[in-house]
Amino acid sequence: MAGGGDGGDGARARQHVFLLPEYFKDASKKAKSGLMIVKLVNPCTGEGAMYLFNMYLQQLFEIKVFKEKHHSWFINQSVQSGGLLHFATPMDPLFLLLHYFIKADKEGKFQPLDQVVVDDTFPNCILLLKLRELEKLLPHVTEEKEIGNKKYYKYSKEKTLKWLGKKVNQTVAALKNNNVNVSAHVQSTAFFSSCQTSNDKEEDYIRYAHGLISDYIPKELSDDLSKYLKLPETPPPLSAPPSKVAAQRRKRDK
Amino acid sequence: MDSSDERAVEKQRVHIRPDTLRDAAPGTLHLLPCEIPASRPAPVDCFFTPALRQGAHGLEASFRGRSLRGEEVTVPPGLVGYVMVMEEEGEVSGRTPYFPRAGREPEQRELAEAPEALERDFDRFMGATASFSGFTLWGLETLPGPDAKVRGALTWPSLAAAIHAQVPED
Numbered sequence: 001m002a003g004g005g006d007g008g009d010g011a012r013a014r015q016h017v018f019l020l021p022e023y024f025k026d027a028s029k030k031a032k033s034g035l036m037i038v039k040l041v042n043p044c045t046g047e048g049a050m051y052l053f054n055m056y057l058q059q060l061f062e063i064k065v066f067k068e069k070h071h072s073w074f075i076n077q078s079v080q081s082g083g084l085l086h087f088a089t090p091m092d093p094l095f096l097l098l099h100y101f102i103k104a105d106k107e108g109k110f111q112p113l114d115q116v117v118v119d120d121t122f123p124n125c126i127l128l129l130k131l132r133e134l135e136k137l138l139p140h141v142t143e144e145k146e147i148g149n150k151k152y153y154k155y156s157k158e159k160t161l162k163w164l165g166k167k168v169n170q171t172v173a174a175l176k177n178n179n180v181n182v183s184a185h186v187q188s189t190a191f192f193s194s195c196q197t198s199n200d201k202e203e204d205y206i207r208y209a210h211g212l213i214s215d216y217i218p219k220e221l222s223d224d225l226s227k228y229l230k231l232p233e234t235p236p237p238l239s240a241p242p243s244k245v246a247a248q249r250r251k252r253d254k
Numbered sequence: 255m256d257s258s259d260e261r262a263v264e265k266q267r268v269h270i271r272p273d274t275l276r277d278a279a280p281g282t283l284h285l286l287p288c289e290i291p292a293s294r295p296a297p298v299d300c301f302f303t304p305a306l307r308q309g310a311h312g313l314e315a316s317f318r319g320r321s322l323r324g325e326e327v328t329v330p331p332g333l334v335g336y337v338m339v340m341e342e343e344g345e346v347s348g349r350t351p352y353f354p355r356a357g358r359e360p361e362q363r364e365l366a367e368a369p370e371a372l373e374r375d376f377d378r379f380m381g382a383t384a385s386f387s388g389f390t391l392w393g394l395e396t397l398p399g400p401d402a403k404v405r406g407a408l409t410w411p412s413l414a415a416a417i418h419a420q421v422p423e424d
Contacts, residue, residue, distance in 0.1 A: 014293060025334070069289070074286065078296055178412055180409070
């Protein structure tokens with residue numbers, strides 16, 4: 001840092017608190033640009049979001065920021081306002097590729113990968129093409145054709161839903177392992193009808209996992225996934241107006 | 255990231271210097287239950303640290319006359335905490351300058367440098383100034399407890415691993 005008089009805390013520049021995978025430390029000494037943060041599309045909202053590439057290992061990470069009102073850091077001999085905590089966690093690149101395949105699908109034809117992943121707003125998307133074992137991943141969400149050593153791909157909704165279904169299952173397992181409380185809905189139905197709780201439990205895990213996955217796919221696909229998982233179309237709202245609850249009860253009692 | 259850093263990332267790549275991750279010295283971090291609007295050096299070891307006490311219900315301290323209760327929080331397994339600082343633009347870092355040097359024709363530049371090299375000219379660099387494996391989480395008058403939002407956030411990495419793990423083939 002330019003100042004140097006602040007005891008090495010670099011307190012004059014803004015400090016960012018990050019949690020990074022431990023093995024980033026072993027990044028090669030030679031290359032200068034192996035770890036980089038870029039802005040790419042958020043596949044759910046279509047807006048910009050921050051991602052981290054580890055080019056040594058050809059891996060993609062998502063950066064999420066913890067932010068709560070009224071927090072600040074003391075970092076050694078300095079204060080940093082905001083109290084933000086940045087997480088870099090592994091990201092399945094297929095969610096981002098899917099965004100481009102769905103967009104390209106409007107043309108309805110087989111295309112090579114480098115013609116699908118094109119983005120004027122987020123030109124750094126070309127980094128996605130350098131990720132490891134991409135060709136192995138693509139069959140989860142696309143049909144492919146090989147013509148003269150070159151591969152051509154086309155979005156397959158059917159395969160994508162199957163793939164997302166598996167994602168939901170493995171997320172349900174993790175929710176159970178981590179004892180994540182998914183029971184808000186259980187409690188509310190338990191309040192109105194005591195006989196349904198045990199059946200609802202599994203469904204609540206699936207709905208919660210569906211919600212987590214839906215943060216990575218467009219709304220339309222999320223709705224299709226909901227149907228694929230056979231989740232009831234509109235979950236009972238947590239604060240249903242009394243008249244509606246009474247109506248539901250009457251229906252159930254029949 | 256604040257808004258100026260957001261802009262930096264907008265069109266550029268922000269590179270993390272890998273050597274700083276290896277060399278970052280352990281730092282001491284406290285997450286306080288109040289917003290301090292300024293970001294600047296502060297004599298933490300003069301005023302805050304000497305007032306820390308191990309009470310019956312966790313750590314005790316005070317800040318601006320208010321009583322705080324604190325507990326240690328560890329970084330989730332497999333992760334390391336880092337304090338990162340963006341290097342100033344124009345700081346000497348062994349990269350080519352942002353603006354093309356005078357006397358060089360644009361055509362010549364295009365010939366001399368591949369598109370990717372040109373892109374690199376817009377890049378910025380970030381380095382770790384400290385590392386940590388845990389920090390002290392402070393609550394106002396009572397312990398933050400297991401329901402503290404930051405504790406919830408710290409379970410995110412294990413959930414993210416499941417969401418983003420590759421699914422088995424049929």
